Amino acid sequence: MSLELLSSKIVVIEEAPSIRTLTPAPTAVLFAQGITQKGPVRSPVLSTSFEDWSNVFGGYISGAELPLQVRQFFLNGGTQIWTSRVVHHTDITNPSSKTSALATGTFNTPALGETQGEVISGNAGPYLLDDGQSLTVRGSNDGVPWGPTAVGFTAVAGYAETDEGIGAGGVEPFALVDGDTLQIAVDGGLTQTVTFNTGEFAAIGAATAEEVAAVINGELVGASATVVGAGTKVRVTSDSKGTGSQINVVGGTAAGALKLDLVAGTGGTHTGSGHAVNIAATAAAEAVARIASVLAANAVVAVDSNRIRIRSVGLGSDSNVKIDGGTANTAFGFDLATHVGYAAGPAATLRIDGKYDGAYANGFQIDVSTATNGEADEFNLTVKDSLGIILEVFPNLSMDDDSDRYVESIIGDDDAGSIWAAAVDLDAALSSQRPANGTVTLSGGNDGLVALADADFIGSEVGQTGLRAFDIVQGGTLMISPDRAVVAVHNAIITYCEITRNFEIFAVLDPPSNYSDTSIVTHKLSLTSSEMYDLYWPRVKIPNPSTAVFGDVDVLTVPPSGSLVGMYARSDARQLAGPFAQPVGVDTGRLYGVSDVENDNVLRESIRDKIFPHRINPIIFTPGVGIYPDGVRTGKGDGNFPSVGERRGASFVEMTLKYGLLFAKNQANTPELRAAVRRTIEVFLIGLMVDGAFASRKPDEAFFIDVSDELNPPSVQRAGKLIIRIGLATAAPAEFIIIRVTRDTRALDEEARARVG
Numbered sequence: 001m002s003l004e005l006l007s008s009k010i011v012v013i014e015e016a017p018s019i020r021t022l023t024p025a026p027t028a029v030l031f032a033q034g035i036t037q038k039g040p041v042r043s044p045v046l047s048t049s050f051e052d053w054s055n056v057f058g059g060y061i062s063g064a065e066l067p068l069q070v071r072q073f074f075l076n077g078g079t080q081i082w083t084s085r086v087v088h089h090t091d092i093t094n095p096s097s098k099t100s101a102l103a104t105g106t107f108n109t110p111a112l113g114e115t116q117g118e119v120i121s122g123n124a125g126p127y128l129l130d131d132g133q134s135l136t137v138r139g140s141n142d143g144v145p146w147g148p149t150a151v152g153f154t155a156v157a158g159y160a161e162t163d164e165g166i167g168a169g170g171v172e173p174f175a176l177v178d179g180d181t182l183q184i185a186v187d188g189g190l191t192q193t194v195t196f197n198t199g200e201f202a203a204i205g206a207a208t209a210e211e212v213a214a215v216i217n218g219e220l221v222g223a224s225a226t227v228v229g230a231g232t233k234v235r236v237t238s239d240s241k242g243t244g245s246q247i248n249v250v251g252g253t254a255a256g257a258l259k260l261d262l263v264a265g266t267g268g269t270h271t272g273s274g275h276a277v278n279i280a281a282t283a284a285a286e287a288v289a290r291i292a293s294v295l296a297a298n299a300v301v302a303v304d305s306n307r308i309r310i311r312s313v314g315l316g317s318d319s320n321v322k323i324d325g326g327t328a329n330t331a332f333g334f335d336l337a338t339h340v341g342y343a344a345g346p347a348a349t350l351r352i353d354g355k356y357d358g359a360y361a362n363g364f365q366i367d368v369s370t371a372t373n374g375e376a377d378e379f380n381l382t383v384k385d386s387l388g389i390i391l392e393v394f395p396n397l398s399m400d401d402d403s404d405r406y407v408e409s410i411i412g413d414d415d416a417g418s419i420w421a422a423a424v425d426l427d428a429a430l431s432s433q434r435p436a437n438g439t440v441t442l443s444g445g446n447d448g449l450v451a452l453a454d455a456d457f458i459g460s461e462v463g464q465t466g467l468r469a470f471d472i473v474q475g476g477t478l479m480i481s482p483d484r485a486v487v488a489v490h491n492a493i494i495t496y497c498e499i500t501r502n503f504e505i506f507a508v509l510d511p512p513s514n515y516s517d518t519s520i521v522t523h524k525l526s527l528t529s530s531e532m533y534d535l536y537w538p539r540v541k542i543p544n545p546s547t548a549v550f551g552d553v554d555v556l557t558v559p560p561s562g563s564l565v566g567m568y569a570r571s572d573a574r575q576l577a578g579p580f581a582q583p584v585g586v587d588t589g590r591l592y593g594v595s596d597v598e599n600d601n602v603l604r605e606s607i608r609d610k611i612f613p614h615r616i617n618p619i620i621f622t623p624g625v626g627i628y629p630d631g632v633r634t635g636k637g638d639g640n641f642p643s644v645g646e647r648r649g650a651s652f653v654e655m656t657l658k659y660g661l662l663f664a665k666n667q668a669n670t671p672e673l674r675a676a677v678r679r680t681i682e683v684f685l686i687g688l689m690v691d692g693a694f695a696s697r698k699p700d701e702a703f704f705i706d707v708s709d710e711l712n713p714p715s716v717q718r719a720g721k722l723i724i725r726i727g728l729a730t731a732a733p734a735e736f737i738i739i740r741v742t743r744d745t746r747a748l749d750e751e752a753r754a755r756v757g
Contacts (some may be wrong), residue, residue: 004034005205008147011539013737014674017584019676019679019683020663020676020680021683022656022657022660022683022684023653023659023660024578024656024658025475025477025655025656026031026080026475026660027235027477027569027578027579027648028078028079028080028477028478028565028568028569028572028579028651029080029081029082029475029476029477029478029482030078030081030082030083030476030477030478030479030565030569031044031074031081031082031084031085031470031471031473031476031478031479031480031505032062032066032069032070032073032081032082032083032480032481032482032562033084033085033118033181033457033466033467033469033480033481033483034065034066034069034083034085034086034186034482034483035061035063035064035065035069035085035086035095035447035449035452035483036057036058036061036064036066036083036482037057037058037059037060037061037064037067037189037358037360037653038056038057038058038354038355038356038358038360038361038435039056039057039058039083039085039469040056040085040087040356040465041087041095041098041100041356041357041448042084042095042464042465042469042470043056043084043298044082044083044084044470044473045057045082045083045474046080046082046128046574047070047080047081047082047083048079048080049069049074050071050075052075053070053074053083053092054067054247055419055708056083056419056528057083057085057402058358058360059546059549060545060549060550061360061549062112062549062550063449064483065482065558065559066083066482066483067486067556068084068143068545068556068562069480069482069558069561069562069563070562071401071545071557071562071593072558072562072563072566072571072593072594073541073562073565073566075563075564075566075592076562076563076564076565076566076567076569076570076592076593077566077569077570077571077573077592078565078569078570079569080568081176081476082145082476084289084469084470086452086456086457086466086483087100087357087447087448087449087452087456088100088448088449088450088451088452088453088456089455089456089463089465091463091464092455092456092458092460092465092466092652093457093460093463093465094463095464095465095740098357098719099446099448099450100354100357100358100445100446100447100448101357101444101445101448101450102353102354102357102358102361102422102444102445103353103354103358103359103360103361103362103367103442103443103444104351104352104353104354104442104443104444104445105351105352105365105440105441105442105443106348106350106351106352106426106438106440107330107348107349107350107351107352107368107438107440108346108347108348108349108435109346109347109349109428109430109432109433109434109435109436110346110434110436110438111343111346111706112346112347112430113216114314114315114316114321114341114342114343115315115317115341115342115430116300116311116312116313116314116315116321116341117139117140117311117312117319117320117321117335117338117339117340117341118122118306118309118310118311118312118321118339119309119321119322119323119335119337119339120277120309120310120311120334120427121284121307121308121309121332121333121334122307122329122332122335123304123307123332123333124284124305124306124307125283125284125285125307125308126280126281126282126283126284126288127281127282127287127328127332128153128280128282128331129153129276129279129280129282129287129328129331130153130155130241130279130280131153131154131155131156131241131274132152132153132154132327133152133153133281133327133328133331134150134151134152134153134326134327134328135148135150135151135153135291135323135326135328135329135332135470136148136149136150136151136323136326137151137291137295137299137310137321137322137323137324138209138321138322138324139298139299139312139319139320139322140313140314140318140319141310141312141313141314141318141319142316142318142319143318143319143562144314144315146298147160147295147298147324148324149295149298150294150326151290151291151294151295151326151328152292152294153274153275153279153282153287153328154274154556155241155242155245155272155273155274155275155279156241156242156244156245156272156273156274157238157239157272158187158237158238158245158246158270158271159235159236159237159238159247159258159270160235160236160247160249160270160274161228161233161234161235161257161260162209162212162230162233162234162235162259162260163237166369169524171209171211172206172207172208172209172232172233173203173205173206173207173208173235174206174207174208174209174212174254174257174258175206175207176196176201176204176205176207176212177199177203177204177205177252177253178196178197179196179197179203179253180195180196180252180253180254180257181193181194181195181196181252181253181254182194182216182249182252182254182255182258182260182710183235183249183250183251183255184220184223184236184247184248184249184250185246185247185248185250186220186221186222186223186238186246186247186248187222187238187240187244187245187246188244188246188248189222191250192219192220193219193252194215194216194219194220194252194254196212196215196254197217200214200215202276202747205473207356207605208416209227209229209231209232209233209234210227210231210257212225212234212355212656213225213226213227213234215396215673216236217418220236221723222238222239222240223236223237223239223247224236224237224239224652225236225237225428226555234258236249236260238698239270239276240272240279240280241272241274241278241280242272242273242274242275242276242277242278242279243270243271243272243274243276243277244272245271245278246270246271246272246279247270248267248270248381251256251301251529255429255607261456263276264649266727269634273679275289275290276290276637279436282301282331284306284308285303287308288301288302288303291308291310295310295645297313298313299311299312299313299321299750300312300313303394303443305401305402308332308334308506308739310316310323310594312341312651312750314341314475315341316341316343317340317341318341319340319341320338320339320341320569321338321339322335322336322337322338322339322582323335323630324336334707336364337427338527340546342430346436347428347432348426348428349399349424349425349426349428349430349434349435350399350407350424350425350426350433350435351369351422351423351424351426351566352366352381352421352422352424352440352442353422353423353424353442354420354421354422354442354445355418355419355420355421355422357445357446357447357448358445358446358447358448358609359445359446359447359690360445360447361420361421361442361445362386362442362443362444362445363384363385363386363441363442363443364384364385364386364420364421364441364442365383365384365385365386365388365439365440365441365442366381366382366383366421366440366441366442367380367381367382367384367438367439368380368381368386368435368438368440368728369382369437370394370437371395371396371397372393372395372396373396373425373731374466375396376434377398377399377400377432377434378396378397378398378405378434379434379435379437380394380395380396380501381393381394381395381397381398381407381411382424383418383420383421384393390500391420392419392420392664392665394410394411394418394422397410397411397433399425399433399435402423402697406425406432407423407425408423408424408425410423410673411423418499421442427696428568428582429730429752432500432750443454454484454486454488454489457481457483457484457489457492457575457713458488458489458492458516462738466492467481467492467493467496467500470496471500474559476501476504476505477506477579477648477651477652477655478494478505478506478507478508478565478568479497479505479506479507479508480491480507480508480510480559480561480562480565481493482510482558482561482562483508485510485511485512485513485559486512486560487508487527489528490509490527490533491527491528492747493533493562494507494527494528494530494532494533494635495528497530497532497533498530498531503532503650503651504651504654505532506532506533506534506644506647506651507532507533507534507649508536508561508564508565508568509532509533509534509535509536509561510532510536510539510559510560511523511535511536511537511539511559511560513539513557513598514598514600515537515538516599516601517537517601517602517607517610517611518583520535520537520538520611520616521611521614521616524534524614524616524635525614526633527635528633530634530635530636531634531636531639531640531641531642531647532635532647533634533635534615534617534632534633534634534635534644534688535615535616535635536560536561536564536604536616536617536618536619537560537599537602537616537617537619537627538593538597538598538599538619539557539558539560539597539598539599539609540557540558540559540560540563540591540596540597540598540619540627541555541556541557541558541594541595541596541598542555542556542558542593542594542595543555543595544556555596557598560591560619563591563592563593563594564583564591564629565664566592567583567588567589567590567591567592567638568583568644570588571583573586573591574588575588576691576692577645577649577693578652578688578691578693579645579648579649579651579652579690580597580645580646580648580652580688580693580694580731581645581692582632582643582644582645582733583628583629583632583645584617584630584631584632584642584644584733585628585629585630586622586625586626586628589627589628589629589749590625590626591619591627591628591629594626594627595627596621596627597619597620597621597627602618602619602620603620603621607631608620612631612633615633615635615636615637616631616633617629617630617631617632617633618630621737624652630643631735632644632733633735634647640729641731643730643733644733645730645731645733646730646731646732649693649728649730650728650730653685653688653726653728656684657681657684657726660680660684661677661680661681664677664722665677669712669717669721669722671709673721673722674707674712675707677707677722677724678705678707678724681705681726682699682705685699685702685703685705685728686699687727689702689703690724693730694728694730694731695729695731695732696729701729702728702729703726703727703729704725704726704727705724705725705726706724706725706726707722707723707724707725711723711724711725
């Protein structure tokens, strides 16, 4: 900071910190994809409780693993989950090819008399029009056609010329003198002063029209000057067009020489003309007045919620109105359909859909009844399930777009709206759009699960389907996909975690159902070698949470991933070392809500001896302790971080530094900057070391940081790079506890030594 010191003083200057505090990255934010009862497709949603999750994605459904895994995640200590619903796409690169669909039902108005044909502009006023634009309209009244009729819009700007109203002359040359002024007000605004200086002219006493126009254009706002009259006169024109467009020459010493009208003189206010005050911001009422004057008795034109409404004069199905187009329709936004009046009878007015795609809403009953407040144009709407059980009630709704109780706004409100349904106003062309009292049953909903394939889970970057739906979400650190435990999907997940997300996300892979020890080894051998996942075996059993969905059985066999990632989150929160602590064993790794394992063979040591060398982590049971994972091996043993704690801990450090060192980005690459970076990283790593994250509590043994000149020579710096090398001495897990037992011969040895002595 430049500081000017003029008199004796004490100055306090706060310096930027040389050591920055790094905000730790989150460690247990779960990405989960799979089959759900409802919820958005391709749009991951964050949930922080099972109730919160259920409000969006629904409850348990037969054949879907994900809802059970989400329950286990929260039960075991998880707190944050981003969920992406998977449905079948006929083309995973095309999001619109999804086969899921909304359940829907339509309410009609009460039976009414004949109505007019009506069209309403798609856009609200004001409208950006220009002089000469038009709208073409046609229609029919009681079978008698009229039109097409072109409705033109004109607008002329206000202007003043240099030969108006003050005697003869007004053409170049103009006898100006240095410092002459011209005072002009544009469109009734404040007076602006244009000053003419000698240096702006070849000869100011014989100024040309082109020179005068150039000076005015350089100083006047909201208007412009042009040369007219075969290049001898100056015209000052407002930038706006319409009846509000004005040029007022209100004074100045140059007015006389330029022969411009003054306000006090005859015609000093030069006003434009047209069909609007400002054609570029034509009000709906102004457009309606013009359209009505041209269409005359053929149509009824009015303002409706700041939009333009055009109705036929005649009633019934032989009366209609249609917009044929025109250059003005770009602004108005009328559709080009023929709008026919209704014969006596009801008209479709309100559609109710399931809030999300899915068969869950098929059979839902939607009731419309008299409004609680007694208003004739309002109504109550009740959402019931297929058994008639009331789910939600919304009182005193309106079909008026401007009402505080507008049906679309109330039903669709993010906080207080429906979690089951959505409302669509069909804009019936009637004086009253209120739906008739009665009940509509929703139908047509489809879960999109027929032909569901591996590709739907793997997805496409172009279509943002499958795994690629998570591309828009930052901060995820764990991933599960329990509904598709197959090699193709598992390898796609591994690639996504390691390559696409650059080591940010760690995947917990589920064993396929009913796999033996031999089968799970075969499965593991087909997976990509990577540190960014672990594989467990076997599946686990949990108490049946819903006999209504899963039948009269006591337990369900399910994938273990939801329980495991929930336990990871619990371990991260409870242990000082956070993600560096190994999530395993009888104390930390206990799985809550799990009653048994699918395959008891895992309890045999000979079987574990078979799978463990292949880096498959067994889930075992110990009496009096419970069920827990007995291994923390990742899918790759010859990398830098071959165990779960080491790998997740390293990713945690990488993510924290990625965002925590943004302060250094684009700064001058000086020794001072590199020293600040080093100190910031060192303080962060020392904090982790003290918490037991590394194999030693001595800094020289726990980690190293290199931002040296050797690593950053001038050529590297000139290339815009600052290279930092960090080494972490992570602690390997104690996978094998070896107890050596021997006979205690110390007394005999002592006796023998005594005899010799």
